[in-house]
Amino acid sequence: MSISQAVSDKSSSEYAIEKRLQIEYLINPASVLPEGSDVVKGLSQSQKTLPPRYFYDDKGSQLFEQICELPEYYPTRTEAAILRERAAEIARMTGAGEIVELGSGSSTKTRILLDAYEKLSYPLRYLPIDVSGGILESSARQLLADYPSLQVHGLVSTYELALQRLKSAWQSQSRTICFLGSTLGNLNPQECDVFLSQITAAMEAGDYLLLGFDLQKAKDLLSSAYNDSQGVTAAFNLNMLHHLNRRFEGNFDTTQFEHWAFYNESGHQVEMHLRSTRSQTVHLRALNLTVDFAPGETILTEISRKFDINTMKQELQSRGLVPLQVWTDINQWFGLLLCQLQT
Numbered sequence: 001m002s003i004s005q006a007v008s009d010k011s012s013s014e015y016a017i018e019k020r021l022q023i024e025y026l027i028n029p030a031s032v033l034p035e036g037s038d039v040v041k042g043l044s045q046s047q048k049t050l051p052p053r054y055f056y057d058d059k060g061s062q063l064f065e066q067i068c069e070l071p072e073y074y075p076t077r078t079e080a081a082i083l084r085e086r087a088a089e090i091a092r093m094t095g096a097g098e099i100v101e102l103g104s105g106s107s108t109k110t111r112i113l114l115d116a117y118e119k120l121s122y123p124l125r126y127l128p129i130d131v132s133g134g135i136l137e138s139s140a141r142q143l144l145a146d147y148p149s150l151q152v153h154g155l156v157s158t159y160e161l162a163l164q165r166l167k168s169a170w171q172s173q174s175r176t177i178c179f180l181g182s183t184l185g186n187l188n189p190q191e192c193d194v195f196l197s198q199i200t201a202a203m204e205a206g207d208y209l210l211l212g213f214d215l216q217k218a219k220d221l222l223s224s225a226y227n228d229s230q231g232v233t234a235a236f237n238l239n240m241l242h243h244l245n246r247r248f249e250g251n252f253d254t255t256q257f258e259h260w261a262f263y264n265e266s267g268h269q270v271e272m273h274l275r276s277t278r279s280q281t282v283h284l285r286a287l288n289l290t291v292d293f294a295p296g297e298t299i300l301t302e303i304s305r306k307f308d309i310n311t312m313k314q315e316l317q318s319r320g321l322v323p324l325q326v327w328t329d330i331n332q333w334f335g336l337l338l339c340q341l342q343t
């Protein structure tokens, strides 16, 4: 092949990708940078809390990727295995249409679904939604290179804005909204209620929701999943303090806090805290905030709720989301549920 031919082949394949790619920014990067009122509010309560979104700076996102590979952290690989086993069935049940993915990240699990739709020769549009424009765009380009008949319309957006946008947008065929990874479990019941209402408001009758959720199980398994032997989850939790120091000119001494995670059996949720090992005072200059910690006092950084299949089905059914099928793994550790908005 001559150099000019290679150049023209490359540019024609890039052109083919450009034609199939659309990325819409509903937020600009600055608008997702929280101004810190949530930190002030959380650290001023008697049970101090910090929003889990502060886990995810660059380092935190890398640590989360590592968590997903840990031997003790079963959710990611269990959900992926269920998807691999059931993708063809899911594709047949939903038929051709649009796949919307909330929190698409690197779109790794999506490939399992896309492969199944491709095998059935379904023309497909994929709508990834993520607050990180960089990751969304690079994974969209990679998908377009690997799936020649795919169209991608990415939304760089919060879930809330994207769900509002979906209501008015482009729908020609039925839609399947995917919310995987049990991220629903990181919302408390009130937040979950609001979020499910936003999802259903974005759907047309007949559209599908594919939901991944972690199931209730023995305490020891859950405890080791959030207290891994390599200390990656501890580093992930403590990294939140580094992130706050950088972002808000803080002076948290991360050697004076320790990771503490346990399963609260009656609340059916793992709780992750950062525990102060001594009496100390922390300043966050950019927020004009001073916080005192007693020895042993904790900051709640995350809840991770564990669900029961029947309760989840009833919850969805009560919103007009009719459960069609629930798939689990052999141990019943993780659930994948397909439901359809009542016609």
Ligand code: AVI
Pocket: 067, 075, 181, 182, 183, 184, 185, 186, 226, 233, 302, 303, 304
């Ligand atoms: C993102 N989310 C579903 C994870 C979970 O299991 O709740 C976050 C996580 N926290 C510690 N390990 C993983």
